[in-house]
Amino acid sequence: xxxxxxxxxxxxxxxxxxxxxxxxxxxxxxxxxxxxxxxxxxxxxxxxxxxxxxxxxxxxxxxxxxxxxxxxxxxxxxxxxxxxxxxxxxxxxxxxxxxxxxxxxxxxxxxxxxxxxxxxxxxxxxxxxxxxxxxxxxxxxxxxxxxxxxxxxxxxxxxxxxxxxxxxxxxxxxxxxxxxxxxxxxxxxxxxxxxxxxxxxxxxxxxxxxxxxxxxxxxxxxxxxxxxxxxxxxxxxxxxxxxxxxxxxxxxxxxxxxxxxxxxxxxxxxxxxxxxxxxxxxxxxxxxxxxxxxxxxxxxxxxxxxxxxxxxxxxxxxxxxx
Ligand code: CP
Numbered sequence: 190x191x192x193x194x195x196x197x198x199x200x201x202x203x204x205x206x207x208x209x210x211x212x213x214x215x216x217x218x219x220x221x222x223x224x225x226x227x228x229x230x231x232x233x234x235x236x237x238x239x240x241x242x243x244x245x246x247x248x249x250x251x252x253x254x255x256x257x258x259x260x261x262x263x264x265x266x267x268x269x270x271x272x273x274x275x276x277x278x279x280x281x282x283x284x285x286x287x288x289x290x291x292x293x294x295x296x297x298x299x300x301x302x303x304x305x306x307x308x309x310x311x312x313x314x315x316x317x318x319x320x321x322x323x324x325x326x327x328x329x330x331x332x333x334x335x336x337x338x339x340x341x342x343x344x345x346x347x348x349x350x351x352x353x354x355x356x357x358x359x360x361x362x363x364x365x366x367x368x369x370x371x372x373x374x375x376x377x378x379x380x381x382x383x384x385x386x387x388x389x390x391x392x393x394x395x396x397x398x399x400x401x402x403x404x405x406x407x408x409x410x411x412x413x414x415x416x417x418x419x420x421x422x423x424x425x426x427x428x429x430x431x432x433x434x435x436x437x438x439x440x441x442x443x444x445x446x447x448x449x450x451x452x453x454x455x456x457x458x459x460x461x462x463x464x465x466x467x468x469x470x471x472x473x474x475x476x477x478x479x480x481x482x483x484x485x486x487x488x489x490x491x492x493x494x495x496x497x498x499x500x501x502x503x504x505x506x507x508x509x510x511x
Contacts, residue, residue: 286322
């Protein structure tokens with residue numbers, strides 16, 4: 190693996206999942222693989238799980254991680270190729286990135302979308318410039334449109350639960366349901382989860398959302414899409430709860446309808462569905478406390494699996510660097 194910015198960088202999803210679950214059993218299995226290698230974790234936006242799990246994963250492989258909160262501690266970066274830099278930006282990515290490429294063996298970046306200019310966000314200009322100008326492998330810690338480490342974690346968690354509690358039916362019914370939120374939230378997690386579940390191909394995948402919340406079809410193609418949440422939840426084995434802002438009416442909050450919040454009553458028709466969320470979650474807005482605090486919720490297991498997803502990806506990239 191040369192980089193990790195989307196599911197397209199993975200040749201066999203199930204092999205990567207198996208590798209992650211092997212690391213979960215034996216975290217120090219390859220404790221010397223990354224000795225002498227340095228990994229940079231650049232954050233242009235906040236994080237709890239991604240930052241800590243990726244550091245732990247790197248350390249389990251013997252790497253030295255360095256975290257840099259670029260947004261708070263670095264120079265303001267310019268990404269416009271033709272910029273006349275007489276404004277607020279101080280350093281061009283063309284000057285900064287090659288230096289990062291000298292300091293590190295692998296570079297990880299978190300860069301959220303602006304949610305104002307759709308074509309700019311969906312071009313993934315920022316992460317692509319890091320790839321172009323660092324010259325080293327780049328891992329997305331969530332970019333403008335995708336969150337691949339989260340999605341790999343999500344597949345690992347579904348697979349782990351299905352191995353522990355096999356279903357009568359061959360394929361699980363996996364439902365991605367839109368949830369209300371007070372703010373404009375990126376489409377990344379929903380896009381990425383859709384892309385990964387579709388590429389994995391081992392689930393009956395249903396997406397449900399109110400009118401106006403259709404995602405980019407390039408990620409959802411292959412899923413069943415319905416605006417009837419109750420119909421979607423019937424017989425569900427896994428329910429992934431997530432808010433996203435509108436894709437077509439870009440970045441807008443079109444609804445805060447709290448009837449879309451998942452409750453135990455809504456889950457009654459599911460197949461004792463396991464409930465997932467990438468976290469952080471706004472309790473009793475996106476997801477009711479009664480569900481989050483119930484035995485159905487697997488959000489902590491899901492977040493803990495972030496370590497093994499990151500470790501599997503780092504391991505693949507380190508092997509490619511040999
Ligand atoms: N799920 C996730 O990416 O969490 P953080 O934003 O805390 O890293």
